[in-house]
Amino acid sequence: xxxxxxxxxxxxxxxxxxxxxxxxxYSDAHGVVLLDHExxxxxxxxxxxxxxSAEDLIEATIAACKVALREIDLNHHQGEHPRIGALDxxxxxxxxxxxxxxxxxxxxxxxxxxxxxxxxxxxxYEEASLGARKLLPAIRKGNxxxxxxxxxxxxxxRPDVGGPELHPTFGASVIGARRPLVAFNVYLRTLDLEIAxxxxxxxxxxxxxxxxxxALAIDTSAQGAVQVSMNLVDVEATPIHRxxxxxxxxxxxxxxxxSHAEIVGLVPLSAMLAVAERSLRLQGFDASQVLEVRLMxxxxxx
Amino acid sequence: xxxxxxxxxxxxxxxxxxxxxxxxxYSDAHGVVLLDHExxxxxxxxxxxxxxSAEDLIEATIAACKVALREIDLNHHQGEHPRIGALDxxxxxxxxxxxxxxxxxxxxxxxxxxxxxxxxxxxxYEEASLGARKLLPAIRKGNxxxxxxxxxxxxxxRPDVGGPELHPTFGASVIGARRPLVAFNVYLRTLDLEIAxxxxxxxxxxxxxxxxxxALAIDTSAQGAVQVSMNLVDVEATPIHRxxxxxxxxxxxxxxxxSHAEIVGLVPLSAMLAVAERSLRLQGFDASQVLEVRLMxxxxxx
Numbered sequence: 001x002x003x004x005x006x007x008x009x010x011x012x013x014x015x016x017x018x019x020x021x022x023x024x025x026y027s028d029a030h031g032v033v034l035l036d037h038e039x040x041x042x043x044x045x046x047x048x049x050x051x052x053s054a055e056d057l058i059e060a061t062i063a064a065c066k067v068a069l070r071e072i073d074l075n076h077h078q079g080e081h082p083r084i085g086a087l088d089x090x091x092x093x094x095x096x097x098x099x100x101x102x103x104x105x106x107x108x109x110x111x112x113x114x115x116x117x118x119x120x121x122x123x124x125y126e127e128a129s130l131g132a133r134k135l136l137p138a139i140r141k142g143n144x145x146x147x148x149x150x151x152x153x154x155x156x157x158r159p160d161v162g163g164p165e166l167h168p169t170f171g172a173s174v175i176g177a178r179r180p181l182v183a184f185n186v187y188l189r190t191l192d193l194e195i196a197x198x199x200x201x202x203x204x205x206x207x208x209x210x211x212x213x214x215a216l217a218i219d220t221s222a223q224g225a226v227q228v229s230m231n232l233v234d235v236e237a238t239p240i241h242r243x244x245x246x247x248x249x250x251x252x253x254x255x256x257x258x259s260h261a262e263i264v265g266l267v268p269l270s271a272m273l274a275v276a277e278r279s280l281r282l283q284g285f286d287a288s289q290v291l292e293v294r295l296m297x298x299x300x301x302x
Numbered sequence: 303x304x305x306x307x308x309x310x311x312x313x314x315x316x317x318x319x320x321x322x323x324x325x326x327x328y329s330d331a332h333g334v335v336l337l338d339h340e341x342x343x344x345x346x347x348x349x350x351x352x353x354x355s356a357e358d359l360i361e362a363t364i365a366a367c368k369v370a371l372r373e374i375d376l377n378h379h380q381g382e383h384p385r386i387g388a389l390d391x392x393x394x395x396x397x398x399x400x401x402x403x404x405x406x407x408x409x410x411x412x413x414x415x416x417x418x419x420x421x422x423x424x425x426x427y428e429e430a431s432l433g434a435r436k437l438l439p440a441i442r443k444g445n446x447x448x449x450x451x452x453x454x455x456x457x458x459x460r461p462d463v464g465g466p467e468l469h470p471t472f473g474a475s476v477i478g479a480r481r482p483l484v485a486f487n488v489y490l491r492t493l494d495l496e497i498a499x500x501x502x503x504x505x506x507x508x509x510x511x512x513x514x515x516x517a518l519a520i521d522t523s524a525q526g527a528v529q530v531s532m533n534l535v536d537v538e539a540t541p542i543h544r545x546x547x548x549x550x551x552x553x554x555x556x557x558x559x560x561s562h563a564e565i566v567g568l569v570p571l572s573a574m575l576a577v578a579e580r581s582l583r584l585q586g587f588d589a590s591q592v593l594e595v596r597l598m599x600x601x602x603x604x
């Protein structure tokens with residue numbers, strides 16, 4: 001079965017009964033596993049993580065959006081986080097046998113249904129983008145309050161599906177497809193933040209480092225070490241060990257050793273196995289040699 | 303749920319319809335996954351790998367032994383492999399939340415039932431052993447033909463459950479508990495088998511090396527490298543990377559580098575994650591951060 005992870009962001013982070021109804025749209029849905037949910041009252045926003053087939057995830061999201069349509073009015077929404085809609089953002093991440101093309105197709109299906117069934121206009125972002133407009137901040141610029149005016153005058157800012165006006169209370173949604181992202185932090189045995197900054201600059205793609213790596217230096221010197229905080233946005237192309245070894249080598253250039261590292265949140269199994277394979281110089285290793293993977297495969301067969 | 307892997311060895315490797323009936327005893331059993339089965343006509347023996355709860359695996363094994371009781375007569379059995387019974391050997395390996403004590407309890411339950419229900423006497427080995435007699439070769443010494451005479455005169459060779467005589471056609475079974483074993487081979491960039499022999503001698507427990515490691519040198523020089531072939535019998539206590547790093551260091555002492563390595567057959571997920579954690583110096587990592595593991599855990603909850 002082709003499965004996806006989705007990370008819906010709704011513009012509600014305060015009213016427990018609304019949050020509960022949004023969560024239940026996923027946790028009670030057929031074939032959907034709600035892995036995580038977190039509400040931030042300052043942002044007035046909640047972020048969910050759910051896994052399932054494209055079909056089941058889309059059904060659950062339509063149900064959740066009906067709750068949002070009833071309960072959330074962007075004209076009265078206040079919160080620190082940028083947003084243009086009641087369902088503000090939702091990316092599809094391909095898992096298991098699913099490809100990026102499958103994730104893009106799922107995003108487009110959801111977009112069509114949001115407009116057709118709920119009259120919510122949709123923007124596509126990242127891999128699901130239809131044209132040059134790919135990045136979330138550019139799409140969301142002006143927030144709900146600004147964007148609802150801008151679309152009247154500027155055709156380049158209008159939704160990809162539906163519109164051109166935003167929904168009068170729901171706003172619009174940004175639906176997309178991207179790879180799972182791994183949050184990977186490496187701590188350097190120094191209190192000198194400057195060194196972490198130089199290493200971060202050397203490793204990140206934007207300043208000429210490794211492809212698919214975003215990096216920042218964080219002052220964690222109170223813990224006795226400074227942090228190079230990374231987001232690895234494509235661990236298939238640029239594996240975790242490549243980022244680790246790069247940071248280790250770069251820090252050594254300044255005479256500094258790595259203290260330890262951490263992975264924050266979820267990581268795909270294939271990414272962890274790739275690290276082990278690298279480190280043991282394994283040849284011909286297949287994930288189905290992992291007992292638990294074999295058992296999952298057998299369970300899916302039956 | 304506490305689950306176990308079992309590796310039953312039956313003294314039949316030639317008659318397809320008997321093999322089929324043995325396999326089906328597991329593949330058709332409630333709650334049992336038959337992961338693998340292999341028959342060797344020269345050994346006249348088959349080896350199965352199955353996973354399930356202790357209860358389900360014991361039920362399936364009793365069913366398979368009824369087939370063996372009907373179809374296999376040790377008095378007419380010929381084959382190269384040492385054996386004393388129709389079900390010759392069966393170890394329980396603890397998986398998931400199961401402990402070695404659970405595996406020993408399961409082995410003893412099966413032993414009691416084999417004697418009570420089928421009048422098959424049982425020897426216990428490895429962790430399930432009741433006394434000093436722990437190792438398979440010592441229990442099986444003399445084979446069926448010799449042992450059925452020996453038990454008459456030598457009380458120290460008699461079964462742990464039932465007997466003292468062996469079953470007139472089935473013989474006796476050796477039931478035990480042990481940890482999953484990882485077959486791990488490291489190839490050295492030399493054609494000199496002598497170096498592989500020295501490294502194998504240095505790394506193996508029996509000659510003063512690493513605990514829980516058995517090692518042999520194998521002449522694979524036709525492939526351009528010689529092999530240090532290892533069985534890691536407790537990867538929780540002595541992880542794969544410790545064996546790898548030991549071999550690498552030892553080979554470097556002779557000026558030889560590691561070419562590559564391989565894992566033969568199954569490996570527990572925790573053993574692979576431990577290698578990745580070591581290699582990335584991860585702190586605070588938990589297996590439930592692996593997306594697929596989280597999904598399994600959620601599936602078990604519901």
